[in-house]
Amino acid sequence: MTELTRRSWEDALSRLAGEHTGVTYVELTDLVFVDVAGATALAVTAMGLPGGRMVVEHPPPHLLRVLDMFWPELPQIEVVRR
Amino acid sequence: MSTVSTDETFVHPALFYRTEAEYARQTVAFLREGLAGDEPLAVAVPGPNLELIRDGLGAEAEGVLFLDMTDVGRNPGRIIPRVLRGFADAHPTGRVRIIGEPIWAGRSAVEYPACAQHEALINAAFDGRAVTILCPYDEARLDPQVIADARMTHPTLISDGREENSDVYDWEAVVARYNERLEPLAGTAVFAFGGDELPAARRFASAQAARLGLAGQRLGDAELAVAELTTNSVVHGGGRGTLTIGTEAGHLVCEVRDAGRLTDPLAGRRPPRPGQIGGRGLMLVHYVADLVRVHTGDAGTTVRFYFSL
Structure with a gap:
């Protein structure tokens, strides 16, 4: 996920947020890299889930590093590590 | 009064x-x-x-x-x-x-x-x-x-x-x-990039940084920092730039040059609100690197960051 693919990433996240009311699962096994804009989109989507939460499965280590740096202990996000 | x-x-x-x-x-x-x-x-x-x-x-x-x-x-x-x-x-x-x-x-x-x-x-x-x-x-x-x-x-x-x-x-x-011109790095690897080369620029930086001795989370941090600076060049700095990687006095040094000009002296130093989109790229570079030097002017902007080896 870089500037090249940012729009499709954001669109996918907002579709997810619109479809689910309870727990949203985001499976990221095949994702090699996420930059700060991508991590921001994920965090902001999670914060906007109405009463729900997001389970982020198998994210690349960069994503965890950026979430930890700018959104430590965000209650809406649960991470299942690789 | x-x-x-x-x-x-x-x-x-x-x-x-x-x-x-x-x-x-x-x-x-x-x-x-x-x-x-x-x-x-x-x-x-x-x-x-x-x-x-x-x-x-x-x-x-x-x-x-x-x-x-x-x-x-x-x-x-x-x-x-x-x-x-x-x-x-x-x-x-x-x-x-x-x-x-x-x-x-x-x-x-x-x-x-x-x-x-x-x-x-x-x-x-x-x-x-x-x-x-x-x-x-x-x-x-x-x-x-x-x-x-x-x-x-x-x-x-x-x-x-x-x-x-x-x-x-x-x-x-x-x-x-102290907005000083940064003299070219000696003995370096150079990669010119535009928007289509952002993933390749990141992989180039990662391979060079690993070859020069960075590993583990520090290597991942350098990769993130390069991704942010190269993206800034594509989005704000004229659409393209030059990435240079080398060593200097026991440090890995990564530099990104582009044609843009940094006009906000506090760029990268204003903590964003949690829900704010944008404003974190240069701050991430400041957080992970041991030193960041910037030169900006009419001829373009150079951001150089250092990781001790």
């Missing part, structure tokens, strides 16, 4: 000291003033000086946040967002009082311009906020130019126990003076 409430005034004195005894006496007196006013207190100074203050305060040190500046402030570019704003924003009501000593005798000639710019930018970052930041300077061991710069970056000067207004205060002139 002044319309500015003293409660909302930023207070930023430099303290020039020559001995450990003078250092302990002055800093402890400064903190006791804060204790008397129930102000939250933080001390971010080099390790040995941390002990002088802790010993001087004795039992009163309880409740004071102590940070080793050679660690949290290794890269002077992260002191404003992480250390100073971090503490001030955590205590949003009433005045907070901080001792910050970002410049010590061991700072290198490569680090110093970023240190001087940091001290200058504190004035912009805290203008109109109820914050007091005392910056000690070791007059016995620091270069006279450092002391001369401190007189320009601090509106108030304390020396020999006397406090006076600086008659040469001009922080913007210091930011401009």
